[in-house]
Amino acid sequence: MSEVTQQKANPIRPDAGWKELPWGGIIPVGGTARAFKTGGWRSNRPIWDSEKCISCMTCWIYCPDMSILVEDGKMIGIDYDHCKGCGICAEVCPPRVKAITMKPEGV
Amino acid sequence: MAVQRRSPAESVAMTGNEAVADAMRQINPDVVAAYPITPATEIVQIFSAYAADGRVDTEMVLAESEHSAMSATIGASAAGARAMTATSSQGLLLMHEMLYVASGARQPIVMPVVNRAVSAPLNIHCDHSDTMGSRDAGWIQIYSENAQEAYDNLIQAIRIAEHPNVQLPCMVMMDGFIISHGMENLFTLPDETVKEFIGERKPLYPLLDVDNPVTFGPVDFTDFYFEHKRQQFEAMLEAKKAILEVAAEFEKISGHRYGLFETYQLDDAEMAIVVMSSAAGTSRYVIDRLRRQGLKVGMLKPRVFRPFPAEELAEALKDIPVVAVMDRSDSFSGQGGPLFAEIRAALYEYDKRPIMVNYIYGLGGRDVRVESIESVYRDLDIIRRTGVVGPRVRHLDVRE
Ligand code: SF4
Ligand code: SF4
Numbered sequence: 001m002s003e004v005t006q007q008k009a010n011p012i013r014p015d016a017g018w019k020e021l022p023w024g025g026i027i028p029v030g031g032t033a034r035a036f037k038t039g040g041w042r043s044n045r046p047i048w049d050s051e052k053c054i055s056c057m058t059c060w061i062y063c064p065d066m067s068i069l070v071e072d073g074k075m076i077g078i079d080y081d082h083c084k085g086c087g088i089c090a091e092v093c094p095p096r097v098k099a100i101t102m103k104p105e106g107v
Numbered sequence: 108m109a110v111q112r113r114s115p116a117e118s119v120a121m122t123g124n125e126a127v128a129d130a131m132r133q134i135n136p137d138v139v140a141a142y143p144i145t146p147a148t149e150i151v152q153i154f155s156a157y158a159a160d161g162r163v164d165t166e167m168v169l170a171e172s173e174h175s176a177m178s179a180t181i182g183a184s185a186a187g188a189r190a191m192t193a194t195s196s197q198g199l200l201l202m203h204e205m206l207y208v209a210s211g212a213r214q215p216i217v218m219p220v221v222n223r224a225v226s227a228p229l230n231i232h233c234d235h236s237d238t239m240g241s242r243d244a245g246w247i248q249i250y251s252e253n254a255q256e257a258y259d260n261l262i263q264a265i266r267i268a269e270h271p272n273v274q275l276p277c278m279v280m281m282d283g284f285i286i287s288h289g290m291e292n293l294f295t296l297p298d299e300t301v302k303e304f305i306g307e308r309k310p311l312y313p314l315l316d317v318d319n320p321v322t323f324g325p326v327d328f329t330d331f332y333f334e335h336k337r338q339q340f341e342a343m344l345e346a347k348k349a350i351l352e353v354a355a356e357f358e359k360i361s362g363h364r365y366g367l368f369e370t371y372q373l374d375d376a377e378m379a380i381v382v383m384s385s386a387a388g389t390s391r392y393v394i395d396r397l398r399r400q401g402l403k404v405g406m407l408k409p410r411v412f413r414p415f416p417a418e419e420l421a422e423a424l425k426d427i428p429v430v431a432v433m434d435r436s437d438s439f440s441g442q443g444g445p446l447f448a449e450i451r452a453a454l455y456e457y458d459k460r461p462i463m464v465n466y467i468y469g470l471g472g473r474d475v476r477v478e479s480i481e482s483v484y485r486d487l488d489i490i491r492r493t494g495v496v497g498p499r500v501r502h503l504d505v506r507e
Contacts, residue, residue: 018334018341023274024213025327025335026312030320 034082038065042085044102048078052099059089059100113362118294123254123286126293127193127219127279128153130261132163133301134217137188140168140179145231146283147195147221173198177205184214185323187313189265191216195283196223196237203241209276210245210339212323213311215268216276219261222384222435223283224471232472233283235383236436239445245339247277247346248413250383255293257281259363260410262296263353265305270349274311275342282385284472300360343414350411367416368409370423372398376405378487379424379461381450382433383409386468386475393480404484409446417453425454429487430461433503435469443467443500462496468503479504 012027022028055075060068067083069076078089090100121129124147131139131154139158141151157163168183170176176192183190194202199220209216220238224230238248247267251257260279268277281287296304312321327335347367354365369387372394373379382390387408397404407423409416424430432451434444442448443465454460466483469475483503490496 012331014330016334018337021331021334021338023311023335023338023342024211024323025325025331026212027322027325028312028319030322032322032325 037081038084039079039081042080042083043105044085044087045080045105046078046083046085046087046089046100047103048075049099049101050077052097054094054097054099056094056097058092058094062088062092064088113294115292118292120290120292121254121295122149122288122290123251123257123281124149124221124288125153126254126258126291126295127261127281128157129295130258130301131191131193131219132157133296133298134189134191134262134265134305135163135302136165136191138166138168138180138183138190139192140170140176140183140190141192141194142170142173142176142198144173144195144198146223146287147193147198147219149287150193150219150221173201174205177202177209180216180218181205181209181212181214184209184216184310185212185313186315187308187310189269189308190214191218193219193221195221196225196231199237199241200225203244206241206244206246206276208324211335213274213339213342214276215265215274215308217261217264217268218276218278219257220278220280221283221287222280230471231283233285233385234435234470234472235280236470238278238280239436239438241278242413242445245275245343246413247273247275247343247350247411249277249279249350249411250409251279251281251286252384252387252408253293254281254286254289254291255363256410257286258293258295259357259361259365262301262304263350263357263365266353266356267346267349269308270345270353271309272345273342273349275339275346280384285385294361294363296361304357304360347411347414347416350414365410367411367419368407368423371406371408373405373407373423373427375403376427377403378429378431378484378491379405379407379427380431380433380466380480380483380487381407381409381420381424381446383412383446384435386433386435386480389475389477390480393477393484396477397481397484402484402488404487412446415449415453417449420450421453421457424450425457425460427461429491430463431466431483431487432463433466433468433483435467437467437470441500447500462490462494464490464496464498465500466503467500473504476504 447465
């Protein structure tokens with residue numbers, strides 16, 4: 001998860017008082033969506049089979065939450081902190097590969 | 108406004124709209140986004156000719172509605188531009204949603220507003236219902252008596268809004284038709300003087316600074332929203348100081364003195380009226396006339412309605428036996444207009460305070476004649492002598 005940890009720290013602490021917060025609700029750093037973990041919204045979990053995957057990157061293109069993790073041009077897994085379980089990746093994975101299957105959470 | 112007399116030869120004849128458009132030409136904003144509405148149309152119409160003729164460097168955005176005009180102005184301002192628009196009445200009402208976005212996002216947008224009644228029934232003439240409806244939108248509100256004040260206030264508004272301790276949007280008002288279309292002799296400043304006075308905008312978090320990315324308008328829930336509203340409260344307190352600071356500097360370049368409000372013959376007054384905008388001119392004339400008859404009458408003319416200068420107004424009014432507050436709008440609370448409600452509240456802390464009555468006047472452009480104002484003072488004189496207040500809220504010059 002190197003991409004995630006590389007981000008500049010968000011200066012807005014949860015206990016910051018009104019005098020120290022930037023005015024107007026402005027967030028003065030970029031890429032802060034990474035700090036907001038949306039994985040908890042998921043009801044279906046994509047399960048990736050590394051044996052079957054051919055790293056065609058179709059799922060990486062389609063994933064609306066940038067949750068397909070890639071290193072050195074190869075898919076290496078799914079970022080469950082942000083994946084919302086839409087199932088698009090499983091849908092677009094080539095039919096003869098089918099490296100991703102959706103499983104209900106908590107089952 | 109107190110004036111250091113300049114030679115009439117230096118004055119120019121302009122309508123209120125022309126004076127405001129000329130101030131905008133001198134301000135030379137980066138972006139103007141607007142949509143026409145009577146009686147404010149001329150401001151941007153004249154200004155767009157300046158833009159077309161290359162007399163300003165402004166990017167004109169001709170929007171499809173006032174909601175879009177304000178949205179584009181906010182976007183431009185967030186990008187770091189000095190952005191302006193102008194409107195009136197229904198146009199301001201259509202902007203209402205975006206007014207809160209401008210103030211909440213702390214964008215120092217300056218907007219001339221020509222005061223006009225609101226529908227229904229349809230009316231294009233002056234009253235203050237439009238901007239009084241925006242009084243809680245987090246904007247600084249400055250009301251002008253005449254074209255000279257509208258011109259002066261607009262230039263000062265840039266400095267007030269962009270003041271480092273303030274960073275709030277500001278609307279500058281003048282009365283529809285009475286001032287916007289009335290021709291008047293006024294003094295303008297040299298272009299260079301205005302340019303130097305307003306300086307360059309120094310935006311806090313310009314979106315176009317791509318090396319320092321920022322997020323505008325994020326979701327702000329139970330954990331932070333309240334802190335941001337607390338900041339806006341503080342900014343309004345700072346605005347009161349900034350308005351006086353900027354006025355002092357403006358006096359140096361113009362000879363025109365401004366405060367939070369202006370008084371006329373108030374020091375020894377036994378009866379006073381509080382009245383904003385163009386009707387103050389008529390009141391001054393009536394005061395001179397009644398003073399010659401031995402009546403101790405005076406006037407207080409609020410200039411700044413937001414932030415509301417409560418302590419200052421209360422100090423100025425507390426010793427006057429009888430006061431009439433004139434509202435050119437009704438808040439339909441059954442308790443009188445907004446100016447009346449706030450001035451009465453400001454005096455609550457004082458043991459000794461005036462008997463106060465409210466006159467709703469001039470709605471839909473109903474003419475405010477010398478006789479109208481005189482009748483108010485005559486009413487106050489009866490209250491003063493008899494101690495009988497009668498109706499607390501009255502309607503001036505309405506046919507029974
Ligand atoms: S389920 Fe949806 S969000 Fe999660 S990895 Fe697949 S495409 Fe992305
Ligand atoms: S679409 Fe399927 S095969 Fe292609 S990278 Fe994603 S999981 Fe691997």
